[in-house]
Amino acid sequence: MATTTASEPSLAQKLRGLSGEAVKFGVVGLSGVVVNFAVFWICINGLHLASLRSNIAATLIAIFTNYLGYRYWLYRDRDAASRKREITLFLLFSGAGMLIETGVLGFSVYLLGLDSHFEQLAAKVGGLALGTVFRFVSYRTWVFKAVPEPIVPTAPVDAPAAPAGAAAVVAQAELLLAAERVRLAKAE
Structure with a gap:
């Protein structure tokens, strides 16, 4: 008795989908990086704030702009049934990413003594890279969950x-x- 089953996507198809998602994540993230670095540069040079304060202010503004890009462009087809839960998790994981980024910057400036503006930018790039990997995994896994596919029961062909x-x-x-x-x- 033959049965029909829904075909599972192959590994190559899954990787293609993931790579497309990663590219879009990178585009939104790159726009956030531009905002982040612009605000950081203005804070440390124009407002003469300390590097960690500048980093926190810049990252918070970038988090806001990134949320808009993720929700309304990249993950627009994902489940948005509980927007309060989504925003709470987004802010939680974004905050953790900000702590990673700020921790690398603080380590560089206060423990290694790398305190010129360009050394701070280099440390910010390293921290941002680590924070980005963390955010990508967190957002796609817990924040912007995929809408589950409806389960269609399969019947034998000759039934x-x-x-x-x-x-x-x-x-x-x-x-x-x-x-x-x-x-x-x-x-x-």
């Missing part, structure tokens, strides 16, 4: 067509009763 309407309900009830009789017979 008769399922009855429609009330006949389908009766047939289903008969199957349940038969299964219950078998279960009770085994229990005795």
Whole structure:
């Protein structure tokens, strides 16, 4: 008796889909990096703020712009049923990414003594790279979850067509009763 099953995408198809997602993630992320570095540069040179304060301000502004890009472009087809949950998780994981980025910058400036503006930018690039990897995995896994595919039961190829309407309900009830009789017979 032959059965038909829904075909699972191959590994190559999954990797192509993931690479397309990674490219779009990179485009949104790159726009966030431009915002992040522009605000950082203005804060340390124009406003003369400390490097960690400048980094936090720049990252918070970039997080806001990135959310808009992720939600309304990259992950627009993902489940948005619970926007409050999504925003909470996005801010949580973005904050963790910001801590990674700021930690690398702080380590570079305060422990290694690399405190020129260009050394700070180099440390910011390293921290941003680590934070980006963390964010990519977090966002796609927990924040912007894929809408599950509907499960379509498969029937044997040579099986008769399922009855429609009330006949389908009766047939289903008969199957349940038969299964219950078998279960009770085994229990005795």
